[in-house]
C-alpha cells in the first residue's frame with residue numbers, strides 16, 4: 218500500500234476479531250514508532266507491547282475509553298523515559314515526539330492490514346498511575362497513549378476530512 222493511500226484509509230477501529238497478531242508484526246509496528254522524528258533526536262521513546270490476556274483484561278476493566286481492547290487483544294503503549302527526555306534543557310517536546318511515534322504505529326498497522334485505535338492516557342494522571350502500576354514501569358517512564366491493535370471486525374470506509382476553508386495561503 219503506498220503511503221498516501223495508507224494515510225487516507227486509516228480509521229479508528231473499535232471492533233476486532235480477537236485473532237492473534239504475530240509478535241514479529243507487533244515488533245514491526247514498534248520499529249515504525251521508533252522511526253518517528255524526535256526533537257534533538259533524543260531516544261527517549263519507550264514502547265510496551267501487551268499481548269498477555271490477563272493484562273489486557275485489566276486494562277479493559279479500568280480504562281473506560283479503551284474498551285475496544287476486549288476484542289483487539291493487543292496493545293502498544295507509547296511512553297517516554299523522562300529521565301532521558303529531560304536530561305538536557307529545552308526538551309519539553311516529549312509529548313509531541315510520542316504523538317509522532319503513535320501516528321507512525323497507526324499507519325504501519327493499516328499498511329499491515331491491521332486495525333488500530335489511539336486511546337489517550339497523558340495528561341490524565343489517574344490513567345498514567347494505573348498503567349505504571351499494572352505494567353510495572355518505573356516512575357520516570359510516563360505512558361503517553363495506549364494503541365489497540367488487532368484484526369478489524371468492521372469495515373470502516375475512508376472519510377474525506379479535507380476542508381479547503383481551513384487552509385490559509387499567504
Ligand SMILES: Cc1cc2nc3c(=O)[nH]c(=O)nc-3n(C[C@H](O)[C@H](O)[C@H](O)COP(=O)(O)O)c2cc1C
Nearest residue numbers: 227228229230231282283285334335336337373376
Ligand atoms: C489524542 C487522541 C486521543 C484519542 N482517545 C481515544 C480514546 O480514548 N478512545 C477512543 O475510542 N478513541 C480515541 N481516539 C480516536 C479518535 O476518537 C478518532 O481518531 C476520531 O474519532 C477520528 O476518527 P478516525 O481516526 O477514524 O478518523 C483518540 C485520538 C487521538 C488523536
